[in-house]
Amino acid sequence: MIFNFSATGNSKYVAEKLQEALGGEIVKIDDALRRKEYTYKVEDGEKVFFVFPVYFFSMPTVVEEFIEKLQLDGSPEICAVITCGSSIGGADRLFKKAFKNKTGEIKAVYKLPMVDNYILMFKAPLKEEQVMKLRRADKVLENIIDNINYNFRVSYESNIFIYLASILTNKIYKATNKTKKFYATDKCISCGLCQFHCPVAAIKMEDGKPKWTGERCAHCLACIHRCPAEAIEYGKATAKRGRYVNPIFK
Secondary structure (H helix, E strand, C coil), X not given: CEEECCCCCHHHHHHHHHHHHHCCCXXXXXXXXXXXXXXXXXXXXXXXXXXXXXXXXXXXXXXXXXXXXXXXXXXXXXXXXXXXCCCCCCHHHHHHHHCCCCCCEEEEEEEEEXXXXXXXXXXXXXXXXXXXXXXHHHHHHHHHHHXXXXXXXXXXXXXXXXXXXXXXXXXXXXXXXXXXXXEECCCCCCXXXXXXXXXXXXXXXXXXXXXXXXXXXXXXXXXXXXXXXXXXXXXXXXXCCCCCCCXXXX
């Protein structure tokens, strides 16, 4: 079984590659939250994967909430593959901590650098650089799958100092993931895809335009990156920083 959360497609791509190589059903974490499906039957010793991006060197709130409510009926071998721009910080320890009182054994955590797309802080890479990063990611993913097949070798482990830093950045993430700076420009074509893709239902279409009605969101930026008209902005920060969608969504 593969539990997956993906806003721009990077982690979805990884989940499907894991499924292709290792088998298992893919469960979309945000869909499971919407349906309130938290209990899953697994075999003892079954491999269960979590594939998601790192936000502020910690887990997305969507993933954190799902794991908190998750009930695994069985004792599986659990592995996380965390996508990132360059580092996952102490997200490995935060992930392990989330499973402290749950069934199953955490066997490994792997980091997978892909295309960084947090354009609230950085410009999206140019298309050529995106292609090169994705090619490098494919090679790293092949090694990760090999390591999984050989009893979860070479697991990523952060040190205590990085972990403490991630606790701090997680608090910053949760304190700043508000919605009031999001807006749609006149380029909006009223397609409603932003509402459809929002994992926390923070967007409602009103008079053909998106309105951010929730106080907080996951800051996954799916609404910005996957808008076909590039009509969604966040304050003044995103206007000239480009957009990114993994080719799996194209």
